Amino acid sequence: MVILATPTWPANADSGAASAALFLFPFTRRDPMTLLFGFYVLVWPALTLAVLVVIMRAVLKDRADARRTNRELV
Amino acid sequence: MNSVSLHQFSTITVLLLMLAFYGGTYLLTLGIRKQKEDADAYMVSNHRVGFGIGAASMTATWIWAASFYAAATSGYTYGVSGPLHYGLWGALMILFIYPFGRRFRKLAPNAHTLGELIHARHGSSSQLILAFSNVLGSVISLMVNFTAAGALVSVLSPLSFQLGVIIAGVGVLLYTLWSGFRASVMTDFAQLVALMAIAVVIIPAVFFSMGGPSELVAGLDTLTPQQADIFSTDAILHQGAPFFVAVLAYAIGNQTISQRLFAVNEKHIKPTFLTATLGYGAIVIGLGMIGLMALTLGIEPMNGDMNNLIPQMVSGYLPPVFIALFFILVIGSLSSTADSDLSALSAIMMADVYAKNIAKGRPDPQRMLLVGRLTMIVATAAGIVFASFSLDILVMLVFVGALWGAIVFPVIASCFWNRVTNAAFTTSVLVAMVTFCVARFELVPMSGITALGFEFLASIGGGIIIALMVFGFLGRLAGAVAGLLALIAMLVFATGELRDYTVLLASLTAYGTSTLVCTVMSLASKQRFDFDRIGERVGNYDGPREPQHTPDAAHGHPGNTHLAGQR
Numbered sequence: 001m002v003i004l005a006t007p008t009w010p011a012n013a014d015s016g017a018a019s020a021a022l023f024l025f026p027f028t029r030r031d032p033m034t035l036l037f038g039f040y041v042l043v044w045p046a047l048t049l050a051v052l053v054v055i056m057r058a059v060l061k062d063r064a065d066a067r068r069t070n071r072e073l074v
Numbered sequence: 075m076n077s078v079s080l081h082q083f084s085t086i087t088v089l090l091l092m093l094a095f096y097g098g099t100y101l102l103t104l105g106i107r108k109q110k111e112d113a114d115a116y117m118v119s120n121h122r123v124g125f126g127i128g129a130a131s132m133t134a135t136w137i138w139a140a141s142f143y144a145a146a147t148s149g150y151t152y153g154v155s156g157p158l159h160y161g162l163w164g165a166l167m168i169l170f171i172y173p174f175g176r177r178f179r180k181l182a183p184n185a186h187t188l189g190e191l192i193h194a195r196h197g198s199s200s201q202l203i204l205a206f207s208n209v210l211g212s213v214i215s216l217m218v219n220f221t222a223a224g225a226l227v228s229v230l231s232p233l234s235f236q237l238g239v240i241i242a243g244v245g246v247l248l249y250t251l252w253s254g255f256r257a258s259v260m261t262d263f264a265q266l267v268a269l270m271a272i273a274v275v276i277i278p279a280v281f282f283s284m285g286g287p288s289e290l291v292a293g294l295d296t297l298t299p300q301q302a303d304i305f306s307t308d309a310i311l312h313q314g315a316p317f318f319v320a321v322l323a324y325a326i327g328n329q330t331i332s333q334r335l336f337a338v339n340e341k342h343i344k345p346t347f348l349t350a351t352l353g354y355g356a357i358v359i360g361l362g363m364i365g366l367m368a369l370t371l372g373i374e375p376m377n378g379d380m381n382n383l384i385p386q387m388v389s390g391y392l393p394p395v396f397i398a399l400f401f402i403l404v405i406g407s408l409s410s411t412a413d414s415d416l417s418a419l420s421a422i423m424m425a426d427v428y429a430k431n432i433a434k435g436r437p438d439p440q441r442m443l444l445v446g447r448l449t450m451i452v453a454t455a456a457g458i459v460f461a462s463f464s465l466d467i468l469v470m471l472v473f474v475g476a477l478w479g480a481i482v483f484p485v486i487a488s489c490f491w492n493r494v495t496n497a498a499f500t501t502s503v504l505v506a507m508v509t510f511c512v513a514r515f516e517l518v519p520m521s522g523i524t525a526l527g528f529e530f531l532a533s534i535g536g537g538i539i540i541a542l543m544v545f546g547f548l549g550r551l552a553g554a555v556a557g558l559l560a561l562i563a564m565l566v567f568a569t570g571e572l573r574d575y576t577v578l579l580a581s582l583t584a585y586g587t588s589t590l591v592c593t594v595m596s597l598a599s600k601q602r603f604d605f606d607r608i609g610e611r612v613g614n615y616d617g618p619r620e621p622q623h624t625p626d627a628a629h630g631h632p633g634n635t636h637l638a639g640q641r
Contacts, residue, residue: 016283016391031291038287044360045277051353052270058126059263074106074119074127074256
């Protein structure tokens with residue numbers, strides 16, 4: 001395995017935080033294409049989070065039901 | 075920035091990460107472990123797995139390591155629409171099986187495998203064809219997942235590929251061996267939570283670290299017109315269409331899906347499969363976006379290997395802790411699929427091979443458990459050996475794909491149409507395999523009347539795929555109309571063209587031939603099958619357990635059938 005270079009986190013971290021702040025700041029004027037592509041990429045992790053919440057809530061309910069009826073979860 | 079390196083963990087770090095993952099998973103299974111497991115629970119839990127655990131398990135099982143790599147590769151190759159054309163069709167495989175799954179469950183509420191249902195409907199030959207295709211699929215899946223573990227360990231640490239394969243194989247076997255399917259679904263939930271939480275963090279983190287949406291839009295200028303087009307025909311024809319053809323075949327041919335279908339609470343089948351569809355699509359398309367980001371940045375995959383794209387992006391833009399999270403993400407995804415494959419294989423050997431064909435309906439539940447556990451050990455060993463030798467499985471993959479395509483119509487028709495016979499099922503699949511081989515390997519010159527004949531069969535195949543998909547959701551009439559329109563469209567537009575696309579022609583020919591032969595033979599038969607007999611023939615293997623307080627139990631639903639009481 002050849003290691004080509006060592007990543008430089010602090011510099012990238014700064015630019016990442018700055019770019020996130022710029023995108024999320026609501027009063028900044030944005031090009032519609034930029035907003036569209038931002039949405040296109042970020043909608044998937046947002047949807048993932050929503051599904052995760054649904055599954056977690058359902059499992060907690062299943063667990064409570066299982067305890068109430070004195071049976072196993074699986 | 076067009077060459078990004080891969081971060082390297084030390085040997086100790088990687089060993090600790092894997093120990094934490096597999097050790098934690100193993101400890102989780104101790105909470106559900108019983109001294110004396112029963113055979114039914116070992117295969118499908120209690121047939122009443124809740125919506126949350128069921129959806130989590132379905133999603134985790136369907137996401138394997140290749141999902142991320144292939145979605146990113148699709149994004150990198152086909153641009154803006156690439157991730158959609160990988161993740162969307164994969165997600166639809168889960169969605170399109172659920173209407174048929176409800177029918178399977180209604181016919182055989184206490185089944186453990188789809189093969190058992192087909193055995194009750196037709197007998198051994200049809201059942202064993204289905205079981206054989208399931209076994210091949212699961213062994214290939216095991217091998218691919220162990221290979222992914224070896225590859226990941228070898229690119230991110232000084233450890234060897236073989237050691238990564240062995241650790242993953244032994245780790246998965248350890249936590250699945252004792253409790254079987256119960257351990258699989260329980261750990262799937264924990265693995266999916268980790269997997270989703272990591273995906274939610276990693277995708278935006280890489281996105282904003284590379285410069286965010288403005289950088290992505292700026293990079294669009296470097297793309298080809300096809301790559302920049304959301305409706306790219308290249309992406310549709312080369313990535314989307316082959317996946318679309320496989321949507322029903324993958325779902326029918328995969329015991330990991332039917333096992334969950336028979337395990338979840340019957341009332342929750344719909345929300346379970348809908349949630350799994352959304353979950354799979356969101357995670358896989360989201361991670362595929364990292365391939366699109368790499369493309370717009372002009373990053374070259376290290377050593378020309380597309381599988382390095384996501385690790386390169388994570389290594390290049392995020393700190394080591396994120397790379398460790400990515401490592402867990404991949405190990406979690408491949409392990410959840412591998413444990414499901416082990417459970418699927420054990421259920422097939424227990425129910426389809428031992429109970430139905432060796433014990434001839436008088437199985438000993440304890441011996442079934444032994445068969446299941448031995449199957450897991452042998453399958454893990456086989457998976458490790460195949461993965462370690464990096465065997466070329468292309469031919470095996472081609473045959474499995476064809477077999478899955480060939481069985482789609484006979485399996486679905488057998489569950490809805492009372493005239494389908496065992497001979498029609500078996501003959502149609504065998505003839506379809508022969509015509510597939512002729513088309514796929516061009517055993518005869520594809521020109522003139524021969525090519526026209528194959529294109530006609532393939533057009534029937536295209537028509538039946540659309541017909542079945544529409545039928546599943548909208549009923550017979552809508553299915554028939556949609557299928558007829560698709561057939562006419564195929565005959566008009568594909569005749570004379572399809573012969574140039576060998577793989578697509580062969581796959582569609584398998585569908586079309588099995589449909590044609592099965593339909594003609596069934597129409598010629600005088601048999602009228604009584605579907606109620608399936609529920610009477612498929613039951614539990616263990617003795618009666620404590621009564622469950624369900625409406626079904628109160629009203630003597632066939633779900634309470636026990637084989638011991640019938641045979």
